[in-house]
Amino acid sequence: MTSASTPEELVDVAVIGAGSVGAMALWHLSKVPGLSVLGIEQYGRAHGLGSFAGESRLFRMAYKEGGLYLPLLTDARRQWLELEQEAGTEILLQVGALSIGTETQPEMVATRETIDNFGLPHRYLDTEELRKEYPQHDVHDSDVGILDPQGAGLRPEVAVCSALRLAEANGVRMRYRCAVEAVEPGDNGVTIRTAQGVVRARTAIVTTGSWATELLPGVRDLVHVQRLALSWFMPADIGRYLPERFPVFMRDIDDVHFFGAPSLDGYSVKVSPGHLDLPSAPTLAELPDLPDDFGAHLAAQVTDFFPDMNPEPVRLTAHHEMFTADRVPIVDRDPTGSIVAVAGLSGHGFKLAPTFGRIARELAVDGTSTLCPREFTLAAHRQRAAALA
Template identity: 45%
Template sequence: MRADVVVVGLGTIGALTLAELSAVPGRKVVGVERFGPVHSHGAFTGESRVFRTAVHEGERYVPALLEARRLWKSLGAQVGRSLLLETGVLSIGPSGSAAIETTASEAQRFSLPHEALDHAELHRRYPQHDLDSDDVGFLDLLGGGLRPELAVLSGLEIASANGAEIAVRSPATAIEHRGDAVAVITAEGEIVADRVVVCAGSWAGELLPQLAGLLRVTPLSLTWFAPHQIDRFSPDRFPVFLRDRGGAHLFGVPTLDGFSIKASAGELWGNYASLGESPKEVDLPTLEHIARTASWFLPDLNPEPVRVSMHYDAYASDRVPIIDSSDDGRLTVVAGLSGHGFKFAPIFSRWAARLALGELPDGYDPLVYGLDAHRSCEPASSQIPCGA
């Protein structure tokens, strides 16, 4: 098969990139996915994702998050779905802590709608949370939750309506430069294209040798618990939340199914060189730890998860995504989203589409996101991006 552009991997970035590239009539665009459409194996899955505009990772991200929010709402309006659950995001922590102070400072600088809650007001409005005596709250009113499976489905629907071809259950096994073209080798044969975009998530390091040493696979667990009083955890009463307490981390989302809430502890297993080496399920001691943590933060939860899932994301050593094109512009890669990529997906997918067409996207900086920048950045033990 011959194509103008092939997108390898139809998770969040891949599906939205395919939609972007298919928008021009007459361009033959093909998407290749190793699993079925909107499957349960990717880093994007798990019902919801946290979306914030005030983030403690650094103010450099705030303008991009505001633009991403606009794009998420625009995409939702286009497909007639509520992709952004506008509950706000409640951060809870000790008064004067770095996370609370940084988010408050960003909100002031960028005039972000927010509410600062002292201990008494926090307890009065959100009694679902067990608090320490010095805990205060910060409510990011533009934040909320994103619906990942619906987002991927929406991207694929748009691409299909635009005439893109979608090949599912067709894993790519190799990608080869061939002079003035690139070949994507799959189990069903090969597709030769002028341009190829690789958005293969945790499989990217195995597919592209140039990523060797730049990525690690990090397992992430998600858990859902059933509150005794589910009405207290509805989206209108219980915002998406982030908490750190006594060395434990918990984030969560209000009930979307009417009987449970997502309350998850995130990264607990460390890093692995490949997906094949990663644990495939949550072991019992870790599950018990998550359950104790969840019921400590939210005492109304029945301390036995009603649902558990494992997910895998590729992390860059500096936690800055790798977004770059080959010297000839024929191969573009988006990889190493490092657990924070979903919220930026509408922006990153536009960058990927523009790069694949030989353009330099607005807001994209190769000195930050390019392969050379990642090769020159020493592996970081902190969460602060290299050069931030």
């Protein structure tokens, strides 16, 4: 509905959803000379309700998810450094990433395979080296370590806010606190209906994260939203967990997966569960809350890995992320060329956000992207889904 006092706005490219990928797409688009760009975000700038919330994210180059992602990770790392430089603030914490598990744990085997297949920098640590160099962890007798020196921590809220500030300084206009209600492709672009009037754009980039199914009906049968929790604990000696001594980590024992990051607040350490059995749902609106006994269950596991942690989470926060069935992201341009969709980022989405943003810009402006693997397209997703059916 357009109110009489709100004229229609005409732009070349509109980005809907200014979270992780949307902010990066806006930053990239802001560097294209002569392009009129509008960002539309239902909340404010770098709010706490997106999938990016939660102080830190992990960046890994020795990616157990496989070689498909390596060119993207290489691009992303370069861009994180570029964003950091342009913004004049620290975003990529270059602390390394440490994987801990037995030699035969599937995650460890897959990480080694990626390292060996692509000749990536690494250090393999045996049990005694691991105990000596990383005494913060309670290393079990069968545990070994893999250090990915290009691994890092990321500061997601700082990154999103920085990219948006830079985009706005370069001339991108933003509508904050403006929810998009519909995106309708037409003959000459796309009509975007918002609570504050209509916008017409040559192309709309839809990067609405866990809300994707509301504006992109074509992805509905391919995605689901999963509840994820983050938790922080207080160690006896915080000095051992500061960034200069404590890499981001992943720890796998059978089906239990934990990950975490060094202390950024000077009193607590992020130690969080990966795949505890939390309920998923087709849409964000249907997600139930965390179970009441979740904190206690978590504490019991955490103290097994970090004996000096106070077994009471000092912070426990609930988050959401949209997944596809095989955890491969969806990035595609519709046949009319008027909508670029980025959805179902399945845990890859923050470390690769600047690259997804760049691919979205390329698809919107050039119509094609050499960086975007065919596996990410809707057609490829449908083929894989049909093969499994």
